[in-house]
Amino acid sequence: MYVAGEWIGREDATVVSPFDGEPVGTVPEATPAEVERALRAAVAGAAAMRALPGAERTAILRRAADRADAKVEDLARTIARESGKTLTEARGEAGRAGELLRVSAAEGARMHGETLPLDASPGAVGKLGFTLRQPCGVVVAIAPFNFPLLLVLHKVAPALAAGNAVILKPATQTPLTALALTELLVGAGLPDHALQCLTGAGGRLGPLLCRDHRVRKVSFTGSTAVGERIAAVAGVKRLSLELGASCPTLVLADADLDQAARAIATGGYANAGQVCISVQRVLVDRAVHGDLLDALLPQVDAIRPGDPLADGTTMGPLISEDEARRVQTVVAAAGARGARLLTGGERDGALVSPAVVDGVDPSDPLSQDELFGPAIAVTTVDGVAEAIRVANDTSYGLGAGVFTRDIQAALRFVRDVDCGALHVNWTPLWRADPMPYGGLKGSGIGKEGPRYAVQEMTELKAVVFHDVD
Known part of the structure; x- marks a missing residue:
């Protein structure tokens, strides 16, 4: 020192x-x-x-x-x-x-x-x-x-x-x-x-x-x-x-689902999900729920966890084996409460395979608490009003994103969602040095x-x- x-x-x-x-x-x-x-x-x-x-x-x-x-x-x-x-x-x-x-x-x-x-x-x-x-x-x-x-x-x-x-x-x-x-x-x-x-x-x-x-x-x-x-x-x-944070990404019925899936697959698992502005919650309109998952799951399954110094590795371990155990436990507990683990969630030492958990209740700890790990919680909503209500229903307010072609819905999102950084047609996992960076609430x-x-x-x-x- x-x-x-x-x-x-x-x-x-x-x-x-x-x-x-x-x-x-x-x-x-x-x-x-x-x-x-x-x-x-x-x-x-x-x-x-x-x-x-x-x-x-x-x-x-x-x-x-x-x-x-x-x-x-x-x-x-x-x-x-x-x-x-x-x-x-x-x-x-x-x-x-x-x-x-x-x-x-x-x-x-x-x-x-x-x-x-x-x-x-x-x-x-x-x-x-x-x-x-x-x-x-x-x-x-x-x-x-x-x-x-x-x-x-x-x-x-x-x-x-x-x-x-x-x-x-x-x-x-x-x-x-x-x-x-x-x-x-x-x-x-x-x-x-x-x-x-x-x-x-x-x-x-x-x-x-x-x-x-x-x-x-x-x-x-x-x-x-x-x-x-x-x-x-x-x-x-x-x-x-x-x-802390539990950042939401809203996917509305008119969204470009391929773009949304690509961005979520990056935003949820970069640095093994250990990013304050990582995508943790995906709030998807019920009308496009299945289509989004069809686009998202192959991209998540293509992520390759492993030795961070090895060629071909696209996701490294969590910072410690204790942290990996914690993340694995939180993901499994959401499944025990009725959510569906669609892919991932297995642990090997400090590595946790990228997980997608569907049907997560907004009150579940996987939605409410900061995960800081490679898993996303998918929750269906009916329209922009419910999506905004669920987005705001945590003690955190760091970042949020929305995918939509509707300018009125986008304006409603940026006015009503209580976060320090708001992204239209991208996830919260984006930052440039000229931006003010910091959150609201907790x-x-x-x-x-x-x-x-x-x-x-x-x-x-x-x-x-x-x-x-």
Whole structure:
């Protein structure tokens, strides 16, 4: 790990491959004293970053982007080995890192305020008002395992671009990619102590970091339960919480069913379904229910689970065998309550074959709770009104999609479905860096995406110039 400008190489914990359990690397387990050391260093780093001109921050991140471009294959193999993601998926993730760094650099460079129309208020004639943005200071970034490079960068890059110091706590299962990124950023010329990377269990380190008064901003991606605990201990500071989901895709009677089936087969099983915006619920109009399944099942059956580093594998394992057992149990339990398992659901170690479960009651845990695994729940509905009602009938609101040729139905969907991102004629599994990314309801608070993350990671000040008598 990297603390106060020093690489610490103790071998306290072993990182293993989810596919075969083989060791991939070792990392330290940060102690409370090392957490305190990181916090003290971050305070100094925040002062150095705040004093750094925007042009210099931009140059550092652009150098880091060039370094990331040169290391795509190395980063991809690290991602695949420690997360279980297929090498194809890992290369896609690693290949986006450089551009995300460049976009973040650009957004940090154009961080600006606005003039205030003070003379619209009585008694304010002749006064000049405007706003300024300044860095928050110390940002704690707590990242998940499922995108160990991109979801780390979506926190770290905007924070640095805005002039903050960052303490990064990567997921326990996937710290090696974050450490490689830390080395890359430090080597690009970051000021001393601008970035720390602490490894160890989130249950131990999270409270120490999140409740500390020197931390002004916490950015967390993970489960709703952990997000609630962070909110309870954080105190008065800025929070961005990207939490759980059970994303619906609506397939209306006039949809292009081949397009819908192709998109669902991608959106439900990418990264073995371990994506917050994965398709979990398919709400299909009763009139086209059978036709959609006829189009969907062959595409799901064509997915090939296996060794993520092997040619021909199109879906890797879940992050652990315990997670695979959990997913298998949830799928089987839905079947025991009357749903029909049409394909998949078998487990081999951490691999679970892609599953389609039909006739799932909207109140079933397979619909209500976040699955984070390779299975979709199919539920029939009668028309757009019922589809929207069922789509909204969970505690989550991250993403949703609809397939329809009817512009009125599409407009009704985007107005009435309570989610942070809405896709017409695609599934929720789609994201571009310029988008604001974040959910409603139990799916969290705050937005990511470089432009919006820069706003979340800065403080807004109002300035008023008064006449001198």
